Amino acid sequence: MxxxxxxxxxxxxxEVTAGIAAVLHPAARGAAREVPDAPxxxxxxxxxxxxxxxxxxxxxxxxxxxxxxxxxGVSYGDLGRSLGSxxxxxxxLPRLLDSLIWDLRVPxxxxxAVVGALLAVCGAVLQAVTRNALADPYLLGVSHGASTGAxxxxxxxxxxxxxxxTGGAFVGALVSFGLLMLLLRRxxxxxxxxxxxxxxxxxxFAAVTSLVLMASGDADATRxxxxxxxxxxxxxxxxxxxxxxxxxALGLAVVWWYSAALDAFSFGADTAAxxxxxxxxxxxxxxVVTALLTSVAVASVGAIGFVGLIVPHGVRxxxxxxxxxxxxxxxxxxxxxxxxxxxxxRVSFAPQExxxxxxxxxxxxxxxxxxxxxxxxx
Amino acid sequence: MRITVEDLSWxxxxxxxxxxxxxNVTSGxxxxxxxxxxxxxSSLLRCIAGLRAPTSGAIRYETSDIHGWSARxxxxxxxxxxxxxxxxxxxxxADVVALGRTPFRDRWRGLSHTDRAIIxxxxxxxGLADLRSRGWKTLSGGExxxxxxxxxxxxxxxxxxxxxxxxxxxxxxxxELMRLLTDTDQTVLIALHDLSLAARFCDRLLLLHRGxxxxxxxxxxxxxxxxxxxxxxxxxxxxxxxxxxxxxxYRGTA
Numbered sequence: 001m002x003x004x005x006x007x008x009x010x011x012x013x014x015e016v017t018a019g020i021a022a023v024l025h026p027a028a029r030g031a032a033r034e035v036p037d038a039p040x041x042x043x044x045x046x047x048x049x050x051x052x053x054x055x056x057x058x059x060x061x062x063x064x065x066x067x068x069x070x071x072x073g074v075s076y077g078d079l080g081r082s083l084g085s086x087x088x089x090x091x092x093l094p095r096l097l098d099s100l101i102w103d104l105r106v107p108x109x110x111x112x113a114v115v116g117a118l119l120a121v122c123g124a125v126l127q128a129v130t131r132n133a134l135a136d137p138y139l140l141g142v143s144h145g146a147s148t149g150a151x152x153x154x155x156x157x158x159x160x161x162x163x164x165x166t167g168g169a170f171v172g173a174l175v176s177f178g179l180l181m182l183l184l185r186r187x188x189x190x191x192x193x194x195x196x197x198x199x200x201x202x203x204x205f206a207a208v209t210s211l212v213l214m215a216s217g218d219a220d221a222t223r224x225x226x227x228x229x230x231x232x233x234x235x236x237x238x239x240x241x242x243x244x245x246x247x248x249a250l251g252l253a254v255v256w257w258y259s260a261a262l263d264a265f266s267f268g269a270d271t272a273a274x275x276x277x278x279x280x281x282x283x284x285x286x287x288v289v290t291a292l293l294t295s296v297a298v299a300s301v302g303a304i305g306f307v308g309l310i311v312p313h314g315v316r317x318x319x320x321x322x323x324x325x326x327x328x329x330x331x332x333x334x335x336x337x338x339x340x341x342x343x344x345x346r347v348s349f350a351p352q353e354x355x356x357x358x359x360x361x362x363x364x365x366x367x368x369x370x371x372x373x374x375x376x377x378x
Numbered sequence: 379m380r381i382t383v384e385d386l387s388w389x390x391x392x393x394x395x396x397x398x399x400x401x402n403v404t405s406g407x408x409x410x411x412x413x414x415x416x417x418x419x420s421s422l423l424r425c426i427a428g429l430r431a432p433t434s435g436a437i438r439y440e441t442s443d444i445h446g447w448s449a450r451x452x453x454x455x456x457x458x459x460x461x462x463x464x465x466x467x468x469x470x471x472a473d474v475v476a477l478g479r480t481p482f483r484d485r486w487r488g489l490s491h492t493d494r495a496i497i498x499x500x501x502x503x504x505g506l507a508d509l510r511s512r513g514w515k516t517l518s519g520g521e522x523x524x525x526x527x528x529x530x531x532x533x534x535x536x537x538x539x540x541x542x543x544x545x546x547x548x549x550x551x552x553x554e555l556m557r558l559l560t561d562t563d564q565t566v567l568i569a570l571h572d573l574s575l576a577a578r579f580c581d582r583l584l585l586l587h588r589g590x591x592x593x594x595x596x597x598x599x600x601x602x603x604x605x606x607x608x609x610x611x612x613x614x615x616x617x618x619x620x621x622x623x624x625x626x627x628y629r630g631t632a
Contacts, residue, residue, distance in 0.1 A: 133466060266465040268460070270458070275478070
C-alpha cells in the first residue's frame with residue numbers, strides 16, 4: 001500500500017505483483033494459508049485434452065467416411081490409391097475416378113469441415129459479444145449483403161461462372177458490413193444496437209435482392225440464387241478450400257487471443273472494462289473478424305443456417321462457457337456436424353441433391369431443443 | 379491507495395451530470411457515497427473506476443492522474459463491482475472469480491499457479507470455497523454478490539469501488555457483505571441507499587445532490603435532519619441505538 005502508482009506500466013506493476021504474489025492481498029493473508037497452494041485442477045485439463053483427442057479423431061474419421069459417401073461409390077482402397085499416387089507411393093487410379101475423388105469429393109468434404117468450423121466459431125463469438133443467446137453469424141446481415149452481390153453478378157452476368165458469384169457475394173457482404181459499421185459509428189456498439197442495426201441492414205439487402213430478381217424476371221437466375229441461398233458445397237474446388245482454410249486458421253487464432261476478453265463480457269460491458277478490457281476496440285475487432293470470416297464462408301458456399309446458432313450451445317453443454325476451451329471445440333464440432341449433414345444432403349435424395357442448409361435445420365432444430373431442455377432453459 | 383477527485387465535471391451531450399467535485403478516499407478507509415436517485419452516484423463511481431472519462435478535472439491514484447491510462451492499467455489498481463450483476467452464461471463460481479485475474483493474464487496462456495492460489499484465497503475470504511464448482515445460475519443473490527466481491531479481491535486491487543452492492547439482499551446478507559468489506563483493510567468506496575447501513579459501516583460519507591458534493595465527513599456530521607430534508611426530501615430523525623450506532627428513522631416525506 002505504501003508504493004505510489006505513478007504512471008505505472010504493466011511491467012513495473014508486475015514487479016509489484018510478483019512481490020505480493022506470495023503474500024497475496026494483505027487482507028487475504030490469513031485465508032491464504034488455509035488453502036493448499038496447488039489445487040488439483042489437472043483433471044480438468046486432462047479431460048479437455050482427452051476430449052480434444054476424441055474430437056480430432058472423430059473429425060478425421062468423419063472426413064474419410066464422408067469422402068466415400070455419394071451418388072457414385074468410392075472404396076477406401078480407391079481413396080488410399082488416389083492419395084498414395086499423389087505422394088508417389090501407389091499406382092494412379094483411372095483418370096475419371098481419380099478426378100471424382102480428388103477434384104470433387106475431397107475438396108467438397110474439406111470445405112464442409114472448414115465452413116462448419118468457421119460458422120460455429122463466429123456464432124460463439126457473436127453470442128458473447130452481443131450477450132444474446134440467439135446470435136448467429138448472419139446476425140450482422142452479411143449473408144443478405146452476400147446474396148445481393150451474388151444476384152447482381154448472376155443477373156448482370158459479370159465475371160465468369162462460380163468464381164464471379166463468389167467474388168460478387170464477398171463484395172456484397174463487405175458492403176453490407178461497411179454500412180452496418182457506418183450506422184453504428186455514433187451509437188457506440190452497444191449490444192442491442194448491434195443486433196437491431198444488423199437486422200435492419202440485413203432486411204434492406206434482402207429487399208434489394210428480391211427487387212433485382214423480380215426486375216430481371218429470369219427464372220434460371222432465380223432458381224440458381226435460391227439454391228445458393230440455402231447453401232451448397234457442390235461447387236467447392238481446391239482453390240477456394242485453401243483460401244477458406246487459411247482465413248479460418250488466422251481468424252480462429254485472432255478470436256482465441258480474445259478469449260479472456262470474451263469471458264469478461266459475461267457480465268456486461270462495464271464489468272469487462274473494469275477488468276481491463278478495451279471494450280470498444282475489442283468489439284470492433286471481433287465484429288470485423290467475424291464479419292470477414294462469415295463473408296468468406298457465405299461467398300464460398302452460400303448461407304448455411306443453424307450451424308452457428310446451435311453448435312456453440314451444444315459445445316457449452318460439453319466443455320462449459322469459458323471461451324479458451326469453447327472456441328476450439330466449437331470449431332471441431334462445427335466441422336464434424338457440417339461434414340455429416342453435407343454427406344446426408346448428397347445421398348438422401350440421390351441423384352437429386354438437397355441444399356445442405358435444409359438438413360442443418362432439420363437436424364439442428366431437435367438438437368437445439370434437446371440442449372436447451374437439458375440446460376433447463378426451455 | 380489514496381484516490382483523489384479534483385474539480386471533476388462530467389457531461390453527456392451537453393447535459394451536466396457531475397459538477398466540480400472535489401473528494402478523496404484515503405488509504406484503508408471505507409467511504410460511503412450517498413445521495414438520492416439520479417444524484418450522480420453511479421456516474422461518479424464510474425469516473426473513479428476509469429470507465430468514463432471526465433469532461434474536465436482529474437482523478438488521481440496516489441499522485442498520478444489516470445487520464446490516458448489504459449483500461450488494463452487502471453484495472454490493475456481499482457476493482458469495480460456493479461449492482462446486482464447477472465449473466466446468461468453458466469459460469470462456475472471459480473470461473474467468475476478467475477475473471478478478476480484478467481488484467482494480469484498473458485492473453486495466450488491460461489491461469490498460472492499464482493493466479494489459482496489468489497483465486498482460492500479470494501474464495502476462502504468470502505466463504506465460497508465450498509461452492510467453487512457450482513454454476514452461476516444455482517446461486518442465491520447473496521452468494522452472487524459475494525462471488526463478485528471475491529472477483530474484485532482476486533484483482534488484488536489497491537481500492538475497490540462498489541455501486542450499491544447491498545441492493546436486493548436481505549438484512550443478514552447486507553450486514554455480512556458490509557462486514558466482509560470493512561474487515562479487509564482495503565480502500566473501499568461504496569455507494570449505498572440505506573443510510574443506517576452507511577452510518578454504521580463507513581468511516582466517512584460523501585453526500586451527492588444533483589451532481590454536486592454537498593457534504594463530506596464522518597456519518598454523524600453528514601447525516602443531519604436539515605440535510606436529509608434538503609437532499610432526500612424526507613423528514614428524518616437521527617438517533618442512536620443501544621449499541622451506539624447511528625440510526626436514521628423516517629417520519630415521512632418532507
